[in-house]
Amino acid sequence: MTTKQLVLIKGTKEGLVLQLDDQCAYSDLLDELKRKVTEDGLEGQAEVTIHVGNRYCNQEQLKEILHIVQQSKHLKVSKIKSDVITVEECNQKLLKSQSATYIGIVRSGQELRADGDLVVIGDVNPNGKVIAGGSIYVMGRLKGMAHAGVEGNRECVIAASWLEATHLMIADLMELMTNEVTILAEKPEMECAYIHPNGHIAIDRLQDLRILRPNLSTFKGGS
Amino acid sequence: MGEAIVITSGKGGVGKTTTTANLGTALALQNKKVCLIDTDIGLRNLDVILGLENRIIYDLVDTVEGRCKIQQALVKDKRFDDLLFLLPAAQTSDKNAVTPQQMAKLVEELKLDFDYVLIDCPAGIEQGYKNAVAGADKAIVVTTPEISAVRDADRIIGLLEKEEIEPPRLIINRIRPQLMKNGDSMDVNEITTHLSIDLLGIIPDDEQVIRSSNKGEPIVMEPSTQAAIAYRNIVRRILGESVPLMSLENEHKGVFSKIKALFAK
Numbered sequence: 001m002t003t004k005q006l007v008l009i010k011g012t013k014e015g016l017v018l019q020l021d022d023q024c025a026y027s028d029l030l031d032e033l034k035r036k037v038t039e040d041g042l043e044g045q046a047e048v049t050i051h052v053g054n055r056y057c058n059q060e061q062l063k064e065i066l067h068i069v070q071q072s073k074h075l076k077v078s079k080i081k082s083d084v085i086t087v088e089e090c091n092q093k094l095l096k097s098q099s100a101t102y103i104g105i106v107r108s109g110q111e112l113r114a115d116g117d118l119v120v121i122g123d124v125n126p127n128g129k130v131i132a133g134g135s136i137y138v139m140g141r142l143k144g145m146a147h148a149g150v151e152g153n154r155e156c157v158i159a160a161s162w163l164e165a166t167h168l169m170i171a172d173l174m175e176l177m178t179n180e181v182t183i184l185a186e187k188p189e190m191e192c193a194y195i196h197p198n199g200h201i202a203i204d205r206l207q208d209l210r211i212l213r214p215n216l217s218t219f220k221g222g223s
Numbered sequence: 224m225g226e227a228i229v230i231t232s233g234k235g236g237v238g239k240t241t242t243t244a245n246l247g248t249a250l251a252l253q254n255k256k257v258c259l260i261d262t263d264i265g266l267r268n269l270d271v272i273l274g275l276e277n278r279i280i281y282d283l284v285d286t287v288e289g290r291c292k293i294q295q296a297l298v299k300d301k302r303f304d305d306l307l308f309l310l311p312a313a314q315t316s317d318k319n320a321v322t323p324q325q326m327a328k329l330v331e332e333l334k335l336d337f338d339y340v341l342i343d344c345p346a347g348i349e350q351g352y353k354n355a356v357a358g359a360d361k362a363i364v365v366t367t368p369e370i371s372a373v374r375d376a377d378r379i380i381g382l383l384e385k386e387e388i389e390p391p392r393l394i395i396n397r398i399r400p401q402l403m404k405n406g407d408s409m410d411v412n413e414i415t416t417h418l419s420i421d422l423l424g425i426i427p428d429d430e431q432v433i434r435s436s437n438k439g440e441p442i443v444m445e446p447s448t449q450a451a452i453a454y455r456n457i458v459r460r461i462l463g464e465s466v467p468l469m470s471l472e473n474e475h476k477g478v479f480s481k482i483k484a485l486f487a488k
Contacts, residue, residue, distance in 0.1 A: 105381075105419055107377045107378060107380055107381030107384075108374055108375075108377040108378035108381060109378045109381055109382075110381050122419075123417075123419065125377050125417065126374060126377070127374065127377075127378070128381075
């Protein structure tokens with residue numbers, strides 16, 4: 001029987017890496033891990049990253065691994081890396097990174113939701129609401145309410161051909177578009193709302209978006 | 224087989240009932256067999272506007288509960304020989320006395336006998352609205368140039384779009400040309416772009432409408448008035464003719480501007 005090492009400790013530029021074998025039985029791995037971390041020869045305190053490789057570990061198992069490593073007073077876990085996720089998790093991530101397109105008018109009393117970006121081709125009328133996990137782009141008149149980055153992403157923006165919303169919300173911030181608000185333009189054509197570094201929602205010309213949020217562009221190639 | 228059209232608005236007091244009475248009468252004048260249904264159970268008005276209040280024997284609730292046959296409940300308007308009928312609402316029950324299924328069945332039966340079944344919808348978006356929409360093939364949304372009426376129309380259009388009926392068409396009622404011209408009320412273009420549905424017609428505000436409603440004679444019976452022409456135009460559009468929108472400017476021209484216009488030619 002070959003004595004393959006189930007737990008490898010490697011040193012990298014970022015610190016120590018605990019490489020866990022992803023082919024052996026889970027129980028064997030735990031035993032080996034326990035032995036490795038309690039071994040003598042470790043000195044001081046080192047930051048360590050755990051790589052579980054291609055083994056799918058559920059939350060319980062990850063906790064278990066974390067617990068074992070933390071028993072050693074020499075090791076401090078900075079993060080756990082895995083090369084695999086479940087199909088379900090993948091689909092959810094996919095939804096969040098996709099942009100959903102809606103063609104039509106969001107009328108009073110209607111609510112539109114998307115996990116990722118949301119593109120509305122049509123107007124959003126007063127008392128209509130559009131909500132997205134990502135950014136919101138309205139090709140039409142936004143005259144209702146819009147909430148971008150609903151799960152807390154403060155990088156998200158709300159852009160519209162005509163930005164005349166009653167309420168603008170980005171992540172945890174909300175701005176009422178009352179008459180007192182000075183950021184409103186006379187002719188709110190081609191504008192975008194974003195969170196300014198000063199912590200408030202600001203409105204600027206749509207053309208400035210590529211400077212304000214260069215990361216929003218996902219386009220590859222071209223010249 | 225006729226078609227059923229529901230006339231609705233969301234907001235109250237914009238002229239649904241007046242519009243229903245006038246469109247029904249105008250259709251009858253065009254030799255169509257028409258049945259008007261008042262679904263505003265508990266607050267019926269359509270019978271009053273048509274001047275048929277005294278002739279009601281049975282009503283909508285009697286019909287759906289089987290206390291009478293549909294034919295017995297229909298009130299005939301004697302001014303039009305066998306062309307215009309009204310199925311009045313009950314005054315003693317409320318909206319929950321009828322279910323959408325019952326309404327759909329009733330309208331289906333009426334469509335066999337009539338060319339047009341016009342359903343007058345109560346204000347609001349609750350049970351009464353659901354009943355009124357249940358049997359309809361088409362919908363007409365009535366609004367006025369007020370912002371509150373337009374908001375409610377927007378809401379009702381959103382609800383109508385979820386039903387299995389054709390896209391609704393719009394009537395803008397009680398237009399005051401002077402206010403619109405001065406920009407003190409929303410103009411026709413603004414309203415239609417906001418609601419983005421087809422415009423079926425516009426009706427100017429006219430005291431004569433109130434006067435004739437109080438007499439129980441729909442305004443279309445006096446063809447000299449602008450409102451009557453507007454309603455008749457709408458009916459021609461419903462029947463498939465293409466009629467240009469009426470101009471609201473002409474009416475209030477003074478003598479001086481008329482002379483000026485003469486010279487302008």
